[in-house]
Amino acid sequence: MIPRDQIEKELNLGMKNGELEKRLKAFVKSDIIEQGTSDFRYQAVSDNIFEKVFRGVYQEEIDGFDPKEIRNEYQQLYRKLQGEFNKYKGEFSEYLIINCLRHRAFKQNDFYVALINNLPDDFQFVDYESIWSYSASPVHKKDIQVDIFAKAGGDDYSLIGEVKNRKAKFSVKEAKIFLAKALKVQQLENVSKALFFVFSAGGFFQNTIQFLKENKIAWSDDKTFLEV
Structure with missing residues (x-):
């Protein structure tokens, strides 16, 4: 009782x-x-x-209840929510790196340069004229989108970058797709001097790193770039 x-x-x-x-x-x-x-x-x-x-x-x-039915419904819902979460997580990561480039990188050049691999000897961060997530729709061609485009003036390097904040490693296939997009953006924006770079929180496959080296693409997996 x-x-x-x-x-x-x-x-x-x-x-x-x-x-x-x-x-x-x-x-x-x-x-x-x-x-x-x-x-x-x-x-x-x-x-x-x-x-x-x-x-x-x-x-x-x-x-008449089939447990598989409710399980499948929850699996579909999970995949949907996971996809939305990854989307917002990626967009926020882009924002953090853009914020870093806009306010800190050029002020602490040596510190941030040390976090990136495969940089040209004469590279340095600068106070960029503009920084944004780039998208364009060339006539009769597929849409082009890159996560970061930081436009520099004069003879400084502009940045065209890819951002992946996930557990999976960055693959050669993804690197090839990014390179094609980055070259197109460089052409469309008439950028004479550009640095292509990839940030991948999950790291890179060894053959991906080899591809990045051969194509003079810088890379980093240092999460310092994601600090607020």
């Missing part, structure tokens, strides 16, 4: 004794619980009458 005040406390019901008593008596009349020797103590019924009542109403639906 459980005292009424314990029921109220354990379930954190936040209702007056009169209202709680009224509801408990309704459960008693429905044969869901039993009343003790006083109005202050209750217990669950000793038989499975509630299960019998429930099955009497919903037995057909219970028998």
Whole structure:
């Protein structure tokens, strides 16, 4: 037997004794619980009458229920939510690196240069004229999108970059796709001097690194770039 005040406390019901008593008596009349020797103590019924009542109403639906169906629905929902999460995570990572380039990199050039591999000897970060996530739609051609385009003035290097904040390593296939896009952006924007770079929080495959070296693409997996 459980005292009424314990029921109220354990379930954190936040209702007056009169209202709680009224509801408990309704459960008693429905044969869901039993009343003790006083109005202050209750217990669950000793038989499975509630299960019998429930099955009497919903037995057909219970028998026809396929666990695989609900599992598949949840798997689809999970994949959808995971995709949306990865999208927003990627966009936020782009923002963090853009923010770094805009406010810190050129002020702490030596520090940030040391975080990147395969840079030209004469490269240095500068106070860029503009930095944004680039997209374009050339006539009769597929849309072109790169995560970061930092345009520099004079004889300084402009940056064209790819950002991947995930566990998976950056592949050669992805590197080839990025290189093709970066070359097109350089052409469309008439950039005479550009540095292509890839940030991948999950790292790089060895053959990817070899491809990046051969094509003079800089790379980094240092998460310092993602600091706020």
